[in-house]
Amino acid sequence: MTRDETIEIRLEGMVHGGNALGHHQGRPVFVPYAIPGERIRARITDDRGRYAFAQGVTLLEPSPVRVRPVCPHFGPGRCGGCAFQHIAYEAQPGFKRDVVIDQLQRVGGFRNPIVLPTIPSPDAWAYRSHTTFQVDGEGRLCYPGTDGRTLIPIEECHIIRPELVALFEELALEGIEQLERVRLQTGSDGAPMVILSTKDDEAPELEVDLPVSINFLLSDNEPVNLIGASHVVYTVRGRRFRVTAGAFFHPNLPQTERLVDLALERLSLSGGETVLDLYAGVGTFTAFIAERAALVTAVESYPPAVTDADENLADLDNIDLIEGSVESVLPALAESYDAAVVDPPPSGLDGRALDALAALGPRTLVYISADPATLARDAKRLAQKGYRLIETQPVDMAPQTFQMQCVAHFTR
Numbered sequence: 001m002t003r004d005e006t007i008e009i010r011l012e013g014m015v016h017g018g019n020a021l022g023h024h025q026g027r028p029v030f031v032p033y034a035i036p037g038e039r040i041r042a043r044i045t046d047d048r049g050r051y052a053f054a055q056g057v058t059l060l061e062p063s064p065v066r067v068r069p070v071c072p073h074f075g076p077g078r079c080g081g082c083a084f085q086h087i088a089y090e091a092q093p094g095f096k097r098d099v100v101i102d103q104l105q106r107v108g109g110f111r112n113p114i115v116l117p118t119i120p121s122p123d124a125w126a127y128r129s130h131t132t133f134q135v136d137g138e139g140r141l142c143y144p145g146t147d148g149r150t151l152i153p154i155e156e157c158h159i160i161r162p163e164l165v166a167l168f169e170e171l172a173l174e175g176i177e178q179l180e181r182v183r184l185q186t187g188s189d190g191a192p193m194v195i196l197s198t199k200d201d202e203a204p205e206l207e208v209d210l211p212v213s214i215n216f217l218l219s220d221n222e223p224v225n226l227i228g229a230s231h232v233v234y235t236v237r238g239r240r241f242r243v244t245a246g247a248f249f250h251p252n253l254p255q256t257e258r259l260v261d262l263a264l265e266r267l268s269l270s271g272g273e274t275v276l277d278l279y280a281g282v283g284t285f286t287a288f289i290a291e292r293a294a295l296v297t298a299v300e301s302y303p304p305a306v307t308d309a310d311e312n313l314a315d316l317d318n319i320d321l322i323e324g325s326v327e328s329v330l331p332a333l334a335e336s337y338d339a340a341v342v343d344p345p346p347s348g349l350d351g352r353a354l355d356a357l358a359a360l361g362p363r364t365l366v367y368i369s370a371d372p373a374t375l376a377r378d379a380k381r382l383a384q385k386g387y388r389l390i391e392t393q394p395v396d397m398a399p400q401t402f403q404m405q406c407v408a409h410f411t412r
Contacts, residue, residue: 001027001044001052008060010039014095016103016373018083018402019053029054032146033076033086035063036095065091070125070158073143079154080146082400093118093396096404100372100394108376110389118394118404121255127399128160128251129234130185139174141182159400160184167192167212176204183217185245187232188253195223195245215245222246223304231308236260236284241312243282247305250284252397255405259368260288262393262407266366267339269293276340276362278326278353283309283319285341285368290316297333301325330356339364348374351381358385365410375406387412 001007001024011020011034020034028051031042039061042054055076059066065088073079074086084092097118104113121127133141134151142151157165163186171194173179183195193213196204203216203224213228223230223245231244236257243249250256263285267275269292277286280298282305290296290313297320298313300306306323313319322329326342327350340362342349348371349357357365365387369375372394379389387410395405 001025001029001047003044003047005044006041006057007044007054008039008041009054010061011036013102014098016099016402024052027051031056032083035066035087037061038063038066063087071156073152073154073156077146077150079143079152080148081143081157082159083402085400089120089124089399092399093120093394096396096402097394099402100375100392100404100406103372103376104379104389104392106376107373108380108383108389110376110379110383113389114391116391116393118396119255119258121252121396121399123252123254124399125158126161126165127254128164129187129253130183130249130251131157131160131164132181132183134181135173135179139176139179141168141173159398161186163190163192167194167210170210176206178202179204181217183245185232187243188235189233191229191232193229193232193245196226217246221302237288239287241282241284241287242308244304244308247302247308248281250397250405255395255397256284258395259397259405259407260285262395263341263366263368264288264292266407266409267292267341267364269339273338274335276337276342276357276360278330278340278342278357279344280309280321281305281343283312283321285343286319286321287313287316289341290319294318295320297322297337299324299326299329325353326350327352327356330360333360336360337362339366341366341368343368344370344374346371346374349378354378354381354385358382358387361412363412365412367406367408367410369406369408370403372404372406375408379408379410382410 009022011022019030040056041058046053069085104110136151140153145152164184178198178200181197185193197217214226216224273293274295275293277298280300286298390409393407397405
């Protein structure tokens with residue numbers, strides 16, 4: 001195959017990253033915006049030797065789950081935020097499960113991993129409680145394009161909550177020099193917040209007529225309050241959590257509650273256990289674990305999140321909250337633990353953190369993953385250290401995208 005060559009191909013499956021996979025002359029070909037089962041005519045865009053990338057040209061046999069995309073920014077060369085708008089939502093969770101199985105088999109080396117059906121989101125649209133735009137040279141709010149480099153000016157977005165749509169349409173930030181990123185966020189009560197970042201780390205002078213809180217993030221992620229509140233509040237399972245500007249919180253609130261429920265089910269606590277909560281954030285999992293355990297040791301490295309957690313967990317007296325990176329804190333812990341919950345960033349567990357966690361030897365481990373590839377990698381390493389992967393539960397936290405959460409249950 002050569003660049004710009006046109007081939008006919010049938011797509012066989014979905015792979016991590018949102019591409020459909022087919023084979024031509026024995027070589028894998030990856031095609032975006034295609035669906036397994038479809039037969040297409042495609043043009044080779046990048047021949048890597050052992051495999052190639054292609055772009056669909058003619059749809060010869062469409063999938064029955066193919067639908068018309070809602071957003072005008074969706075498609076080749078446009079916004080890279082969504083990859084699945086051409087797939088009916090009822091089919092998206094199944095394809096995501098297939099990706100998890102593929103990653104655990106190919107990357108993790110698990111022959112027959114138990115992967116449960118993906119839990120769909122109750123809302124296929126308008127579910128995100130926060131989103132981050134980049135700003136182009138003309139001061140327009142943009143998402144990265146499908147190439148990961150180009151900035152695409154955005155006029156509408158269908159996966160953010162209605163409060164953010166309204167804020168997006170009313171917000172006027174023209175004339176702010178050096179503006180680099182704009183984050184829109186809303187709490188469970190609908191209170192909006194804007195978080196700004198600039199290239200020169202200089203906070204802009206603002207006059208705002210809207211009832212909105214505005215915060216500024218320095219390049220080291222330290223937040224500075226400019227107008228209104230420094231935080232938003234989310235309610236999970238009836239409990240309120242303060243989240244300061246810059247701190248992480250899962251964007252799909254109903255599915256966040258589902259993650260908590262799944263973690264608690266797999267921990268199966270009886271009240272006397274000691275539990276580690278690593279990458280604890282503002283204490284979302286910590287709070288509900290502490291209601292069922294004797295002691296929870298929570299570790300978080302981002303100082304504002306630790307401050308939030310300290311307030312969010314103030315009514316619980318069986319929590320040891322430690323500020324620091326997981327890889328630096330774990331080797332210093334002397335006691336043993338019955339169980340652990342880890343909720344790392346998409347990059348997965350730092351190798352030193354994984355080694356230190358395995359050395360502490362909790363019998364039960366619940367791994368909440370934002371990336372099936374790094375989950376598979378870490379699951380393989382945990383298996384080498386004596387852990388057994390019981391099952392993996394995908395949770396669709398981000399409909400219309402290829403992204404998902406997984407709750408993996410390990411025992412030792």
